[in-house]
Structures are given as C-alpha cells and as structure tokens.
Amino acid sequence: MDFTTASRIALATALFTTIASGAHAQDAGGDDIVVVGQSLEETLPQELSRYGSDLETVTAEQVRDRGSVDVATALQAVPGLYVMPGSGPFSYVDVALQGSRTQDVLWTVDGIRINNRLYGGTSPNDTLPASMIERVEVLKGGESLFYGTQAAAGVINVVTRGFTDAFDGEVAGAVDSFGGTAIDGYARGSIGAHRFVAYASRNESEGYRPYSVMQPSATDRRRGYRLWSVGGKYQIDVAADLRLNLQYQHTDAKLDNLSPARTNRSRNDRNEEIASARLDYTGSDAVQFFLKGYFHDWKTAYVQIRNPVPAGPPITVYPEGTFWGYQDYGGSAVVKLHPHRGLEYLVGYDFQNFNGRDDVLLIGKTSEQVHAGILQLRTTDELSERARLSAGLRHNETAGTKKTIWNVSGRAELTDTLYVEGTGGTSFVLPDASSLYGIDPCCEVGNPNLKAEQSFGFNLTAGGSVALGVATVAWKAGYFHRDVTDLIDATYDDPAFPNGTYVNVDDKVRVRGAEAQLDAALGRDWHVNASYTYSRVRNEGATTQRDRSPAQFAKGAIVYAPVERRFGANVAVSWIGDVYSSPSGFARQNYGNYALVDLGAHVFLDAARRNRFGINVENLTGEDYATRGFGSAAADDGGRFLYFTRGVPRTLRVRYSLGF
Template sequence: MQSRYVSHTALVAALLLAPGVATADEDADSIIVTGTSVEETLPQELSRYGSDLYQVSEQDIDDRGAVDVAAALQTVPGLYVMPGSGPFSYVDVSLQGSRTQDVLWTVDGIRINNRLYGSTSPNDTLPASMVERIEVLKGGESLFYGTQAAAGVINVVTRSFSDEFGGQVNAQVDSRAGTNVDGYVRGSVGRHRFVAWGSHNRSEGYRPYSEMEPSATDRKRGYDLWSIGGKYQYDFNSDLLLNLQYQHTEAKLDNLSAIRVRESRNDRNEEIASIRLDYVGSDTVQLFLKGYYHDWNTAYVQIRNDLTTGEPVVIYPAGTYWGYKDFGGSAVVKLRPHRGLEYLVGYDFQNFKGRDDVLLIGKTKEKVQAGVLQVRTTDDLSDRARLSAGLRYNDGSGSKKTVWNVSGRFDVSEDLYLEANGGTSFLLPTASQLYQIDPCCEKGNPNLEPEESLGVNVSVGGRLASGAVTWKATAFARRIDNLIDIDYDDPAYPDGIYTNVDSKVNVRGAELQLGAKIGDGWELSASYTYTRSRNSGSGLQRDRTPEHFARGAIAWRPTDIPFGANVSVNWVGDTWRTVSGFGRRNYGQYLVVDAGLHIYPDGDARRHRFGLNVENIFDKDYASGLGSALRDNGSGRFLYFTRGVPRTLRMSYGLAF
C-alpha cells in the first residue's frame, strides 16, 4: 500500500500542464440557469453575489461512467471524496478542510442528511443516472440552508422538464459482475409537464479489506438497488406553477467486517416527496411555498460465525430497525419594491423523528423553525458590484441561534473579478450525541449546545486568451467553537459522554483552479487544494482530512467527429487516522488514473452512444480508510485498510429518443 513520495511542486506543475475535465464556474456568465423557481435558481443567484459555486454537468457524469453520486463528484476542486468500499457505500468528504458532518446534502433542495448521526451522506441510495447536474456551494451557507451547511452544500439536481417529448435508456456492465440499467422519459401535454426515471444497479462487489480473518466468510461487498422517481408540473398561467415530486428507493447493501461476518446488510427503503407552488412572473414579487417529506427506513441484519464451531451467531436479527422521518415546509418571497435593492424573506420549519435499535438511540423528536432576511443590491445600483447581507434566526433543539452572512462580487473587467463570502454558521447536535443509550459506548447528552463557526472565502479569478483559459485562486478560513466531542474524564461515564469542549477547530487553506478550451473539443483543467485543519493547541492535521490533494484531466469532445475520450488523474497526499491499538497512521500518498472513451455510431444524429471506461487503470492498491480488529486466534489486533476501487472496466450503451 505504501506509495512512492511525489514532490508536491512537481505534481502540481504536472497537473497544471496536464489536462482536466471539470466544469468550472469561475465566471458567473458561464453558469447556466435551467430553472425559473426562486428555489431552483438560488445557488446560481448566490454565486452572482459572491458565493463560490461549482457545477458538475450531465456530460461530465456520462463521460466518467459514474455509477453513484460520489463518483460524479470526484472532479470537484476543493472537495475530497472517498467512498468507503466502492459504489453505494458511505463516504468521507472534506470540503475545503471540513469534517464530513459540516457539509449539507440536498436533493432538489430537500435536505437529505441523516440527523441521527449527521455524517451519513445520501450516496448509498442515489444512482448517478437520475442526476442532471450537481451544484456544490463552498463556504458557510447556513443563511438559507440552516444546520450542517457550515462548510458548504452539495445539491443534487434530478432530471428537469422539457416541452419536447424525449428520453433515454442506458445499460452498463462491468468487470465486477455489476449491471446497471436505467432510463427516463419527459415531455408535456398542454399545461402539463412530466418527467419520470428509473434504475436498477447491482454488483457482487469486491473484497473491501486488505486483510480478512478466515472467520469472515462473506468477503465481497455487494449491492442491489432499485430507484424510481418522477416530477409533475402544472401551469395555472404563465406566472403560477404547481410542482410535485416523488422518489422511491429500495436497496440491499452489504455492511461487512474483516472478522467473523457471515451476513451483515442494511436493507433500505427510502421515500422523498415534495409539493411546491411557484409564483415567477413578476420582477417586483416572486415566491415559492414548499412542503417536503423524507422517510428513511433500514432493516439491519448481522450474523457472525462462532470461532469454535463455525455455527451462525445472530447479533442483530433480520429486521432490526434504524431510521427516521424528516418533514416540514419552507417559503421564500423575493421582493423588489424599488430600484437599487431587493429583499429575500424566508421561513423554514423542520420536524424530525428517528430511532436506532442497532446502536441504541431512543425515540427522538425535534422541531426546528427559522426566519431568514437577506438584502441585495441590484444592477440599477451597479452592474459591476453586487453585494448582499442577511440574518437567520433559528429556534430548535433546545437553543436559539442567530447567524449572519455577507457576500459580494466585483467585476473589475470582463476578464477579472473578485468575490468573497463570509459569516457564521451552526451545527445542531445529532440524535446520537443527544440521546445515545448503547451500553457499550459513549452516552448522549441532552444538554448539548450547537457548534458555532465563523468562516470566510475570498477569491480572485478571470479569463485569458479571449476566454479560452479560465483561472481562479481562493483563500479560505474557518473556525469552529463550542465543539462537540467525547469526554472520558467523568467517572460516572467510563465509556465517555458527549459534551461541548473548550477545543476549537481551525481551518486555513487555499485552492487553485485552471481550465482551458483549445481547438475543436479539447477541454483541460486542473486544481490543487492545500488545507491546514487542526484542533486548537495541536500541531497535527485532523484525521481523515488530507493536507494536499490535486486533480487534473483532459477531455476531447469534438463537434464534427462522433467520438470522444477523457483521462483524469486524482492525487491525495498524507491523510491520517487514529486506529485502536496502532495509534496514528497515514493512509494517503496515492495517485489514481481513470480513462474513458465514447462513440456515436450513427454520426451526427448521436442517438446511440457506446462507452468504455476504466476506473483505476493502473490497478493502484490504495486505501479509503483504516481499521483494526482482533485476530481469530486471540494473538492480538491486526491493522487493515479499506480498499479503494480496484481496476474496473465498464462498458455502456445508451439510446436517446
């Protein structure tokens, strides 16, 4: 697993000269606004006022042959994404040096984060085939998005409406016995618009750990996932729209261990639904009213092998429950009563219920409500400088918090701009931190206060060579106060208790991006991120947060030839984790290369698409995590690493109609 040392300077130079495939939105003019609702266009509007927005396009996802959302996000500058053990598994993310729980995930604006634990992303139930684009907002965005947006927001946008009837069906197979079949259809009839999609993803998977004891007889982490969804829109008139959305997912996801596991699985059943009313036709008043419902149910099973007899030992019987319901509503009104300024006034209400019979979290209920006010300048005041300031008052989880945000963008010229975003954010305690009652582990503390953070992002960027080359340099800083951690010093709680500690998390860093379009269809990009993420008083980088990482790629997408290809490079520097019995260990320092090509056999019609992708083309044996466990013979603990995806060949076919 040990990687050869690669000079930071040489690597960055290579990536800046080497190609890349990422859709960078350094220039606000390059951002495509595909919606009309105040909610749908919120990330783009925040970008116009200085928030740092990056978008992953449908073309990027197709060219990568991405199976799940985590794979689709591998090109995002400043975002470290490491799936636990292949597609549809838990992921660690670090956005500009953040912890996983500091990033909010949403699907079409509906928050998806698991409030039981906070760190669970939606990656294990979201196939990439349903995605039209992914919007990544970097920096504190608690003003509109609330808790867990301390470092940013990842918004997955599903298939959009179209007035013309059409769709696509796709099929994919891979060298890990994986099969993926998906499709969508959309169109309109009079005032009615609709889009529907479905997918089935299945794989035997691969052995997830570098070392497994003989007692572990289930040795490949597989998955079997079904997902269907749809949207409906009705135009009452040109100004008033009704939108309905629904998605259902069922999944069987292996949840293995390096020892003793005969069977261990999460069987998921997830429902996401929303109803939204948009008034979009007036420059003076626009608004949306929205209700949403998110239901996540897991039936867990874990059966181990007895070390002496080999007979099955039921730890958690099939059907052991953990899950939650998250439902509520929101409203935002955009007002422009006079020249020079506009106002956004919003209200959020969230109602959460959950319980866990695996790690023993008792039944929990939580209600949170918030009011939002933001003031913005308009082009009437200045078409080169756009400024905004806002407040959010949050009442919930036993506490009241007010956060603020200011941002701005100044276009020095057509080829140079400055932007900045700063403010405070908050992170509510999770249900496990508040109410965990598992006898083996740390205890919950219902008296916890929310974590608070102060952050700022400052960027300068522009274009060169008549817009053919784009660049952006960003400095970021963030401080987290009132940190929630485990206290082992209280004799009443020998296994620890969650508490607000005096320690702080301090993050400092920088991010560089380059992109270029050369000739007919050549697209190049590269990025490098440096992060210093430390607890106060410590000289050590925080666990699971790389200090350096970089990526670069090249894509060839000619308009006059029915053929294309791409290559991407992902390098991760030192990344540490503290492991029981082995102390602090480094599992970083690796470089992974992916490649793909596609062809349209019907030429300019481009209805038929064949694709060939190779993930980890050089079969690099790299780690996405570390752990330790007891050996079967009782001789002590052994260290293992969670294996990143080995070399995998994927072949695909798509038919558009």
C-alpha cells in the same frame, strides 16, 4: 403534526395563495404574457454565486463521460472537493470541503435536505444512481443563511432529471468487471401546460473485498448491492405566471454492511421515499415567491449474523428486520420583493420536523422541530451592474436552543476578464442524536450535555480569464478561513467510558487553506482542467493535522470531445496527500499519499448521435488505497489487528445507451 404546526403551515399557504391570486388578477386585464421562468429555489445556487458564493457545477454529460455509477463518482469531477466512498459504489462517503468534516456539509436532492439528525453524515450516495442526475451543484463555504444547520462548510445539491418542452429520453445498460449490472432510463416531455419526467434504474453487483485484511472467521467477504430506484416529476402552468411542481422518488436497496472479522451475514435493507410539492410565482419583477412542502422517509431493516470463534453455530446479533430509520418533513417559503430601484429583499420561513430511532446502535425514539426566519438584503443591477452586495440574518429556534447567524457576501467584476468575490458569516451545527443519546455498550456513549458547535468563517477569491492564442484559460485562486468553537468529537480518555464518549473540544479548531484552479478550452475539441487544495486543520496551539482531514489534494482532467465527430475520450487524475487516522490500540496512521487514474472513451454509432457506446476504466493502475483510514478490530486469536477500508480496485465498465 400538532395543531400549532398545522396552523402555521395552513396560514403560510393561505398567505401565499392570496399573494398569487392578487398578482395574477392585476395581470388579467392586460395582454396575455407567458413568462418562462424557474423557481426561486431552483435558481438559488446560481443567485448566490452572483453575489459572491463559490459555485461548482457538474453536468449530466460529465457524469456520463466519467462512467459514474453513483453520486460520489459523479462528484469526483468537482474541483476542491475531497470525496471518498467508504467501500465502493452506493456506500457512505468521507467528504472534505475547504477543510471540513463530512458532517459539516449539507446534502440535498432537488432542494430536499438528506442529512438526518440521527447521524450527521448521511448522504444520498447509497440510494441515488448517477443515471438520474441532471446536474450537481456544490456551494463552498458557510451557507447556513438559506440552508440552515449542517451547511457550515457548504452544500451539495443533486438535481434529478429536469423538464423539457420537447419529448426526449434514453434507455441504457452497463456491465462491469465485478459482476455489476445497471439498467436505467428516463423519458420527459410536455402536453400543453403539463410537463412530466419519469426515470428508473436498477443496479446490482457482487462487489469486491472491502478490507485490506480479513480474518478467516469472516465468511461473507464481498460487499455487494442491489438497488431499485424510480421517480417522477410533474409540472403544470396553473397560469402564465404561476406554476405547480410535484415530485416523488422511491428507492429500495439491499446493501451489504460487512466487517473484517466473524461476519456470516450483515446487511442494511433500505426503503426510502422522497416527495415534495412546490408552488412558484415568477410573473412579476416586484414580487416573486415559492411555497414548498417536503417529505423524506428512510427505513432500514438491519440483520447481523456472526460466526463464533473457534467454532459453533452462527450467532444472531441483530435479527432480520431490526429497525433504524427516520422521517423528516416540513415546509419553506421565500418571497423576493423589489419595491424600489437598487435593492431587493428576500424574506423566508423554514420549518422542519424530524423523528427517528435506531435499534442497532440503541438510540431511543427522538424528535425535533426547527423554526427559522430568514431575511436578506441585496443590491440589484440598477445600482451597479459590476458590483453586487448582500447581507442577511437567519434566526433558528428548536426546543431549548435559539441561534441567530449572519452572512454577508459580494462580487465585483473589475474588468470583463477579472473579478473578486467573497463571503463571510457565522454557522452552527447541532449535536446529532447518536452523540447525545447513544447507549450501545460496543461503541461511544452519548453525552446529553453537548453544546452546539459554532463557527465563523470567510472566503476570498479572485478569478478571471485570458486568451492565449487558440486557448481560453479561466483561472481562480482563493483563501478560506474558519474558526470552530465547541467542536464535537469522540474521546477515549475517560476511564468511565472505555469505548469512548463525546465531548465539546476545549480548544478552538482553526481551519486555514487555499485553492487554485485552471480551466482551459483548447480550440473546440480539447478541454483541460486542474485544481489544487491545501488545508491546515488543527486544534488551537496544536502542531498536527486533525484526523481524516487531507492536508493537500489535487485533480486534473483532459477531455477530447469534438462536436463534428462521433468519438470522444477523457482521462482524470487525482492525487491525495497526507491523511491520518488514529485506530484504537495502534499508533496514528497515514493513509494518504497516492494517485488515482481513470480513463474513458465513447463512440456514437450513428450520425444522429443516438446510439452511444462507452467504456471506462476506474483506478487504471490498480492502486490499493484506503478511503476512510485505518481501523482495528478483535482478531480470531484474541488479539487486535490493523486494517483499512479499500477503495475501488481496477474496474472496467462498458455502457450502451439509446437516446430518443
């Protein structure tokens, strides 16, 4: 960190400490007031939803009842979100949120950004077990105002186990039909002004064959994983209105990284550290703030050994320990001011420092700093309890790039059972280091002249609820619209780059679509939900859908969860429509048009509901489906062959947990 950066962070720390000291001093002469509140950062998704953003939340109970192993399986419950793990648990994912690409969605863990600047699509799915999840929050639509670049189509925030005043916890173990085992647990509680959470998990599996076709030369044929995670949180009430939060998480993972031909051994060994410190002041309606610093370090030791064709000793392509990784650290501060009736103001500053390199795909060491200022104006319930409006600006500066984006949003509750809401604004996505500087002769070559993508979009939604006898039905229908200029994509039409390069697409990319949802509570015991999403993603003037963008998909679930009984069950169905990919040397392929069915059941073995036994079947019908489309590779006979990455086969999983 240079002197200028250190000075800025020190100045921000001093400023906010002064504000906190002054605010606390004003309260010192009066009665002692204990305010139990949450950070502005923790409540940001809920606050944004009050002002028109579309928020979906997955609870810890939903994660447990679905038998989720990792983040991706937990996210299957989110209406309107297409998420496909590349090759089973703890692998990269393909995501589409309102017609987006994977790299248009920002992933965070407890508010800490996980996307890296080497590659835009990295998610926490390959290093975060589902047992650590308290909830997952998904914001749909452009959310660049507070979350910055890569939130062009939305945000997925994974919240790990939270604080409680009463002591509780759980230990659990699970096995599945592919040799998978999991042991996990957590404990949390408080002692006086001190609160704590500790959690740990170990997951291991031999895995399944990840490709539809594998050449005889591939002798390592099952994608396995072995993963350790441990984390902890600490919170102390420094004063009645001032709270300090500390967090740390470590993950050590060994993840097979296979290919359908010639693989003798190929693995990514991960070592990840996530840490943060946050100071929250929530004691005054006139002034609230948070000040946060974070650190995210991701190191991978890669190895790839290939079998020769036709015969011979193994060939070391990348020796064990070949490095790729990155480090991201920074800080943010947001103040909420309510100086007069009817309006409140949020003022913030965001700093990010990124550096990384890749000795596998040959990206030299790169670094980047981002400074951003944030301003948002909101109406309050003093002006209207049924209508809320907000407008904001964010100014970003990086080396050679200055961008200002804007956002407006609003929500109106027309009656107690009917509302309308909407958001609109601009976003931008910077090119990642791979598309700028990649020089690996096997793959697409980077283009240092790429421009940042820019987009304008808006969402309009209407929703409400209606009582039908013993049933209460909540409904929601919405339209989304996004135009992207200078979209970055790979091209293989330039003879100078036979393996491809990256360009800014000349034509504007237009995204249009709609979503519909129903959520019905049938008495106290039954719950039914269904959702449907249609998206039209095309280059301007084109008649075909862009690759890896599902045109339609739908989800539904039936849950039986009686409060008075010890037994519960659920069934979830998802249907994927047309999705296309364009493998090199072959015609365009449709890898969609299939349905998946998952079943789950659980029983509490005691009246206190502490001993729980669960059983889940993923992909009940044994559908052999593709997750990331078709690819092509060199065959053992010298030609090329077509294959697809397989989704999870039928898998039986049983789990026992003991709560305390």
